[in-house]
Ligand SMILES: *[C@@H]1O[C@H](CO)[C@@H](O)[C@H](O)[C@H]1NC(C)=O
């Protein structure tokens with residue numbers, strides 16, 4: 331999707347004007363234009379795929395929306411202040427799977443902000459270009475949303491944590507690999523008033539909102555399942571505890587041959603846009619990689635890798 335240079339010129343000026351003001355600067359609105367959606371029939375994504383829809387109003391294809399999270403025990407960048415949130419899992423991303431569970435990636439190379447594309451190539455061999463421009467954290471600052479970034483108070487640096495590299499590299503990866511395949515974040519949906527990178531900021535907000543729907547740490551703890559280096563758990567119990575509170579079975583992922591819990595994916599159908607819509611939990615389409623019969627560790631974090639986020 332191309333934007334004319336006539337449109338970009340005043341934007342660049344606005345971006346510069348706000349930049350020096352930090353979080354005290356003007357907050358530009360980042361609304362997609364959903365006025366036309368108010369006249370569309372309404373339904374949950376993946377629940378009536380025969381209907382022709384305005385793809386700005388409902389994620390299409392890619393209507394099976396996965397809110398994904400990690401449980402890890404360290405970041406490797408603790409000395410830079412990049413720590414894990416005490417009493418919380420962390421955000422992985424918000425993925426637009428097709429209704430059958432297959433998925434696309436890196437759907438718009440004009441919005442490729444990932445400095446380390448993974449995979450490095452499309453199946454046909456075409457290389458996914460490496461991004462060398464300013465980090466997506468600068469996009470957030472341009473919109474006067476710098477408060478999102480604060481390490482102790484900002485939501486993204488508290489809960490969207492990378493391992494072995496800076497957090498903003500991970501956010502860029504998630505946007506360019508996944509959100510460029512989510513139709514409601516298409517530049518065309520932002521209409522005439524589009525401000526460059528508005529949809530990137532909207533994606534970060536949407537991923538945070540989805541994450542907050544599923545407080546995994548608390549969901550599990552309410553069923554007596556807490557991190558422990560002394561006790562193990564059973565997959566059936568993890569699934570039952572979550573299902574009793576969300577109505578659906580998520581995907582649990584494990585490492586070390588299925589014995590160490592490391593991730594969870596919550597599958598959803600979305601009513602309306604990913605920016606503002608409501609989520610309905612549906613069962614995972616992917617078999618768990620955790621052992622069904624054996625013992626599962628839900629390890630405590632490494633000493634010094636956590637920070638208190640409740641302040
Ligand atoms: C899907 O939408 C079409 C067009 O509005 C409608 O005729 C049909 O009954 C819908 N199907 C289901 C299963 O809701």
Ligand SMILES: *[C@@H]1O[C@H](CO)[C@@H](O)[C@H](O)[C@H]1NC(C)=O
Pocket residue numbers: 452453454455456
């Ligand atoms: C290779 O695949 C990508 C992604 O599907 C596509 O954009 C590109 O045009 C393809 N290139 C060739 C040479 O077919």
Ligand SMILES: *[C@@H]1O[C@H](CO)[C@@H](O)[C@H](O)[C@H]1NC(C)=O
Pocket residue numbers: 587588621624
């Ligand atoms: C992995 O787990 C399977 C099933 O629990 C077991 O049969 C196998 O021996 C394990 N492999 C290793 C390398 O531990």
Ligand SMILES: *[C@@H]1O[C@H](CO)[C@@H](O)[C@H](O)[C@H]1NC(C)=O
Pocket residue numbers: 403559629630631632633
């Ligand atoms: C718990 O075990 C994990 C995995 O072996 C380890 O990384 C972590 O440091 C341990 N935490 C504590 C508090 O002992």
